[in-house]
Amino acid sequence: MKKPVIDASGVDLTFQTKDAPVHALKDVNLQIDKGDFVSFIGPSGCGKTTLLRCIAALETPTGGSLTVNGLSPDEARKARSYGYVFQAAGLYPWRTIEKNIKLPLEIMGYPKAEMDERVKRVLDLVDLSGFGKKFPWQLSGGMQQRASIARALAFDADILLMDEPFGALDEIVRDKLNEELLKLWDRTGKTICFVTHSIPEAVYLSTKIVVMSPRPGRITDVIESPLPRERPLEIRDTPEFIEIAHRVREGLREGHNT
Numbered sequence: 137m138k139k140p141v142i143d144a145s146g147v148d149l150t151f152q153t154k155d156a157p158v159h160a161l162k163d164v165n166l167q168i169d170k171g172d173f174v175s176f177i178g179p180s181g182c183g184k185t186t187l188l189r190c191i192a193a194l195e196t197p198t199g200g201s202l203t204v205n206g207l208s209p210d211e212a213r214k215a216r217s218y219g220y221v222f223q224a225a226g227l228y229p230w231r232t233i234e235k236n237i238k239l240p241l242e243i244m245g246y247p248k249a250e251m252d253e254r255v256k257r258v259l260d261l262v263d264l265s266g267f268g269k270k271f272p273w274q275l276s277g278g279m280q281q282r283a284s285i286a287r288a289l290a291f292d293a294d295i296l297l298m299d300e301p302f303g304a305l306d307e308i309v310r311d312k313l314n315e316e317l318l319k320l321w322d323r324t325g326k327t328i329c330f331v332t333h334s335i336p337e338a339v340y341l342s343t344k345i346v347v348m349s350p351r352p353g354r355i356t357d358v359i360e361s362p363l364p365r366e367r368p369l370e371i372r373d374t375p376e377f378i379e380i381a382h383r384v385r386e387g388l389r390e391g392h393n394t
């Protein structure tokens with residue numbers, strides 16, 4: 137039997153704050169398989185980012201067990217099992233796009249020739265060939281976000297953790313990036329965990345949609361998408377798509393009522 141890439145069992149997290157403790161995650165059980173595209177959707181403050189940060193070993197659950205590639209999140213971090221894409225592109229304005237992408241590789245001590253080769257490959261993957269010598273501020277918001285995806289891809293981690301990467305972009309740019317991300321996922325076979333507030337985005341992108349309740353964040357529904365891998369944007373007008381979107385909306389509503 138194949139092992140899940142990410143395996144959460146009874147994950148709980150309570151933040152100790154100066155005021156009252158904040159119960160952010162409650163009894164989270166989830167298995168993510170290799171090559172899955174998983175979206176996490178839920179109301180603001182329900183713990184989506186916290187769950188992603190637990191997977192990335194940026195937070196430590198206070199209960200339950202969590203493994204990434206069969207390792208503890210901390211071991212997985214050291215093994216560079218994932219790349220992380222944040223809400224804001226987070227590129228250094230004084231470094232060119234190329235040099236931004238190289239930064240994690242420099243820290244890891246890659247030889248120059250290999251760094252150059254990798255930068256070229258990932259720029260090509262996100263359709264930014266020819267922009268390596270530009271500075272971030274010379275690029276549009278969507279291009280900057282693509283550059284930040286390229287940076288997360290540069291060291292070939294097989295998991296990509298993405299925290300609302302397109303939330304700040306207008307709808308047209310977001311549609312385009314969604315389409316490109318699906319193609320990239322298809323080409324690379326990566327496992328992607330993607331946080332979003334948008335029902336259409338979650339349904340369009342995912343093989344699995346994880347619906348979460350308001351705080352303390354629990355999983356109220358996991359929807360296995362019946363949509364084909366190949367998804368033109370027009371798929372959003374089909375009855376199948378609308379039905380899944382409806383189920384997500386119902387899940388969000390139920391979460392509010394329990």
Ligand SMILES: Nc1ncnc2c1ncn2[C@@H]1O[C@H](COP(=O)(O)OP(=O)(O)OP(=O)(O)O)[C@@H](O)[C@H]1O
Nearest residue numbers: 151153158160179180181182183184185186187351
């Ligand atoms: N370091 C921390 N210390 C205390 N409380 C925290 C900390 N980090 C997050 N929280 C709280 O935990 C809860 C979950 O936060 P989280 O950022 O994971 O939610 P989210 O679902 O990602 O929200 P949004 O959609 O608004 O980004 C929130 O109530 C938040 O205030």
